[in-house]
Amino acid sequence: MKREEYQNRRIIDLFAAKLHNSPIYYIALYRGFNTEKQKGKMKKINVTVADITTLKVDAIVNAANCSLLGGGGVDGAIHRAAGPALLAECKTLGGCPTGESKITDAYNLPCRKVIHTVGPVWYGGMHGEAEKLASCYHTSFILAKENGIQSIAFPCISTGVYHYPKEEAARIALNAIGEEMAHGYEGEVIVCCFSEKDAEVYRKLLSC
Numbered sequence: 001m002k003r004e005e006y007q008n009r010r011i012i013d014l015f016a017a018k019l020h021n022s023p024i025y026y027i028a029l030y031r032g033f034n035t036e037k038q039k040g041k042m043k044k045i046n047v048t049v050a051d052i053t054t055l056k057v058d059a060i061v062n063a064a065n066c067s068l069l070g071g072g073g074v075d076g077a078i079h080r081a082a083g084p085a086l087l088a089e090c091k092t093l094g095g096c097p098t099g100e101s102k103i104t105d106a107y108n109l110p111c112r113k114v115i116h117t118v119g120p121v122w123y124g125g126m127h128g129e130a131e132k133l134a135s136c137y138h139t140s141f142i143l144a145k146e147n148g149i150q151s152i153a154f155p156c157i158s159t160g161v162y163h164y165p166k167e168e169a170a171r172i173a174l175n176a177i178g179e180e181m182a183h184g185y186e187g188e189v190i191v192c193c194f195s196e197k198d199a200e201v202y203r204k205l206l207s208c
Contacts, residue, residue, distance in 0.1 A: 044181065044188070044189060045174070045177060045189050045190075045191060045202075045206065046188065046189070046190045046191070047190075047191045047193065047199050047202045047203050047206065048190060048191070048192055048193065048199070049192075049193050049194070049195060049196055049198075049199050050192050050193075051077070052074060052077070052078070052153055052155055052192040053077055053078055053081035053082075053109055054110065055110065055111060055153045055190065055192065056110045056111065057111050057151040057152060057153050057188070057190065058111060058112050058113065058144075058148075058149040058150050058151045058152065058187070059103075059106075059111055059112060059113040059114065059115050059144060059147075059149045059151070059152045059153070060078070060106075060109070060111045060114055060115070060152070060153045060192075061101075061114075061115045061116075061117055061140050061152065061153065061154045061155060061157070062074060062075055062078045062114050062115065062116045062117070062155075063075055063117065063119055063155050063156075063157045063158065063160070064096065064116040064117060064118055065118060066095050066096060066097065066098065066118050067095050068090040068091075068093055068095055068096050068102065068116050069087060069090060069091065070087060070090075072161065073160045073161060074155045074160070078109070078114060081108060081109055082106060082107040082108050082109045082114065083107050083108040085105075085107045085108075086104060086105075086106075086107050086114065089104045089105060090104060090116070093116075096116060096117075096118050097118065098118045098119070098120050098132050099117075099118065099119075099120065099131070099132035099133075099135035099136055099139070100117070100118060100135070100136075100139050101115050101116060101117040101118075101136065101139040101140045101142070101143055102115070102116050102143075103115050103116070103143045103147060104116065111153075112149075113147060113149065115140045115143050115144065115149075115152070117136040117137075117139065117140050117157065118136070119132070119133055119136050119157040119158030119162055119164070120132040120133055120158055120162065120164070121158070121162045121163070121164075122158065122162060122163045122164040122165065125168075129158075129164065130168075130172055133157060133158055133164065133169060133172050133173075134172050134175070134176045136157050136158075137154070137157075137172075137173060137176035137177060137180070138176055138179075138180065140152070140154070141180040141185055144185070144187070145185065149187060150187040150188065151187050151188040151189075151190070152187060152188070152189055152190070153189075153190040153191075153192045154173065154177075154189070154190070154191055154192065155192055155193075155194075156169065156170070156173070156191070156193055156194065156198055157169065157173065159198070160194075166198065166201055167201055167205075170201045170202050170205055171205060173191065173202075174191075174202065174205055174206065177189055177191075
């Protein structure tokens with residue numbers, strides 16, 4: 001999906017969410033795999049339990065905060081493994097809004113690039129959380145396509161200290177990934193989970 005196409009669809013989805021004023025309706029915009037084409041593409045997703053900093057892929061996605069200057073969880077682990085040069089580059093980026101993504105080199109990591117995306121904090125679902133979370137995936141894919149990324153690994157964005165409900169976050173993640181695959185992304189996609197319990201949520205949804 002091209003940047004212009006995504007921005008146009010995002011405006012439509014925002015209007016629909018405001019019109020219905022319902023978190024259930026809003027989540028439904030991203031829930032489910034609506035076409036046979038999407039369902040077929042979902043088979044290419046690899047759900048694994050691993051340390052994302054060890055994956056030998058073109059790019060890993062960092063669940064960052066708005067400062068892009070490191071933090072806890074996945075963010076801290078990526079910065080520690082990459083070394084101080086990653087922080088030095090991140091300082092030049094001027095932060096990142098929630099739902100958006102920026103890309104850097106990977107330095108000491110085995111991957112080639114790091115895509116930093118800022119997931120939403122969960123406030124009950126009435127503050128655009130679903131749209132922002134979906135945007136994390138879509139904007140990550142935009143950068144992946146622009147930078148020739150043929151394999152990409154995502155963590156479970158926003159489900160840690162940001163407290164996004166795990167099953168709802170997984171539905172949004174898989175639907176966004178499926179949309180990008182249906183719109184032409186043909187690379188390898190990995191969902192890298194912290195635990196087998198988390199991975200089972202994704203595997204169950206993929207098996208439906």
